[in-house]
Amino acid sequence: MTSVNDVPTEAADDDNAAPSGYAAARLRLLQEDARSGPPRRSALAALTDEWLAGLFGTGVPGTALVAVGGYGRGELSPRSDLDLLLLHDGTAAPGEIAALADRLWYPVWDLGLALDHSVRTPAEARKTAGDDLKVHLGLLDARHVAGDLGVTAGLRTAVLADWRNQAPKRLPELRELCEERAERQGELQYLLEPDLKEARGGLRDATALRAVAASWLADAPREGLADARRRLLDVRDALHLATGRATDRLALQEQDQVARDLDLLDADALLRQVYEAARTVAYATDVTWREVGRVLRSRSVRPRLRAMLGGSRQAPAERSPLAEGVVEMDGEAVLARAARPERDPVLPLRAAAAAAQAGLPLSLHAVRRLAQAARPLPTPWPAEAREQLVTLLGAGRPTVDVWEALEAEGLITRLLPDWERVRCRPQRNAVHTWTVDRHLVETAVRASTLTRHVGRPDLLLVAALLHDIGKGWPGDHSLAGEVIARDVAARIGFDRADTAVLATLVRHHLLLIDTATRRDLEDPETVRAVAEAVGSVGTLELLHALTEADALATGPAAWSSWRASLVADLVRRVAAVLTGDEPVDPDAAEPTAQQERLAVEAFRTGGPVLALHTQMEAAPAEPADPEPLGVELLIAVPDRPGVLPAVAGVLALHRLTVRTAELRSLTPPGDLPGTVLLLDWRVSAEYGSLPQAARLRADLVRALDGSLDIVSRLAERDAAQPRRRGVVPPPPRVTVAPAASRLATVIEVRAQDAPGLLHRIGRAFEAAGVRVRSAHASTLGANAVDAFYVTGPEGAPLPPGEAAELARTLEAALTTGTGDD
Structure with a gap:
């Protein structure tokens, strides 16, 4: 040209x-x-x-x-x-x-x-x-x-x-500008719809690194940086061509087309490339700014040191020992002069553990020397290597930066080859905050705060690191993860008994949260099934801690005081079975005095009777107000068709979220004929204060006699809900959980959460002529995950054919909206 x-x-x-x-x-x-x-x-x-x-x-x-x-x-x-x-x-x-x-x-x-x-x-x-x-x-x-x-x-x-x-003045300004932008835009390597330019680890940061290099004050690690910048620019080019717009945001609806244009397998492969590039830029950014800070600090103290040393131009660098072969120097963990990584295969883990324990970054020079010279560990690992890994995982928040430094130079996949399949792997679930690999490290960080609650903290920390390792393989990640966990546990030197416990923890890491939020804990079969899967009180203790750490590391929507209380309740029941105490049939349990009183009053008045009281979390060790777990709402009403959808509809109109719901029939004392339906619900307000019981009762009376048009009112609310343009939620899915209970048929519903969803489900059950024994509602992000224990009119589980037909009918009703017709 x-x-x-x-x-x-x-x-x-x-x-x-x-x-x-x-x-x-x-x-x-x-x-x-x-x-x-x-x-x-x-x-x-x-x-x-x-x-x-x-x-x-x-x-x-x-x-x-x-x-x-x-x-x-x-x-x-x-x-x-x-x-x-x-x-x-x-x-x-x-x-x-x-x-x-x-x-x-x-x-x-x-x-x-x-x-x-x-x-x-x-x-x-x-x-x-x-x-x-x-x-x-x-x-x-x-x-x-x-x-x-x-x-x-x-x-x-x-x-x-x-x-x-002007570098001493300009570079701190540039760093502050980069940090403010990262605070606004988030981290590119974890976002499902990232801004390729503005997010941390994006093109702006890559340009900032060029500016730092131009100052001659410090330079970025160059290996892989140019390639990372090129990949981000290539994605932006394809995005511009696919949209015809000057956009830097890689929206979900554009990702498939951009992937095709770049000859990538799918949108996940595209995101993984973007995340890998962003991780390279972000790590180079961290290292570079540390070096800038070190140089600026040394410039500010050098005149004073020179005066103290009588005019000497060279001040000795202070080196404090951290571990064998590892010292602290100038705010970083570095290798000691006598360290010989080529003769010490445990040194990478020892250096990483020492850095994390001291809350220090692992220097770039040290990591690169370890990556180039360290010998591979033998199989199985020596005991010291396993102990250093556990120490690293138990160091808390500093573990993240040290782990990322090891990963940037390929040391993690050298230690744990199975890590490659989860590295930078996206999770297309709004509940998840992190990629799979970062989620695993975050879970270990969360688990480090729970190690005082278990007898084997080493097993808890390793299980936290491995619990989602199967997500790199097709099929059920828990099943795949169990196989991988056995292999990894044996490789790093755990004995057969410990390997079996780790495999159980990985296989069943979702068991407690799924059971507690979707199953009837009063059903003896539920508790027995969990006890059989877990096997021992020690494993149950570890699984309880892993469940909490996993949920906390997932995101804010995955854990709450309510979920914690449900899981704790399940753990208590399972522990009782494992120690020899069998659960009782809930139908054989005597009603409480309050339940009996409400039943009598409902029978005598012929209408609904309500009682509300707030449940509080146990007071923490430090002085603080206990957190409300929700409000228990007891409703007694003479048994009649339409009670469940009526109650659910009234609660939805009052913007109350149903967390759990249990229903049972009570026969009033004496010779009084008929039965009373008792509904024991736990609810919470979406926002604002709770409505008064009198208002709820008045609306419930109107709903039962037909003067309150719940369907129309909920339709108005649904129409007013803001909807995200261009995003169509996935269709609902209704399944039958086989062998989940001997007392009822368990119907599981997964659908987009919306006002009145439980009301529509209740209407569909009423139309099918089935009785709802109990309901267990759970909301994860925008998704509702509910389980219903239903029986036929005589109180027995449904035959398999009828259960399957009921599931299909309910799914069709939720898909087309006919549940409100």
């Missing part, structure tokens, strides 16, 4: 210089599948240079057209802005400069290209850069396009000199 300096003055009349000629050439370039990635970005920048040089023509003496920012770097994506500076030395008349600017800017606007432009003298550009850090950053990438090369070269030299001279 013709260089800028070779463009003749007649280029303004050439077809390629005319807007239509440039537009056509640009379109052809963007449609060339064979030329993508860096070659296309460079070609697009060169094509644009040639066009703009043609528009500039002979220009005006003492003027130059300068590309800055991304265009200055030659990184033009299909919809990138053109960042241009019209530079002049101040000798030309203002009218000439204005005319030249019009000749440049208007054709750009006519083509609909985004333009960020300015007109300045070199002195003005330097002053603006001194006042605005973002302007200074853009000028660091200034590149000559047309005109007086000397004017551009002079500005570049001055801007770079200013940047280096």
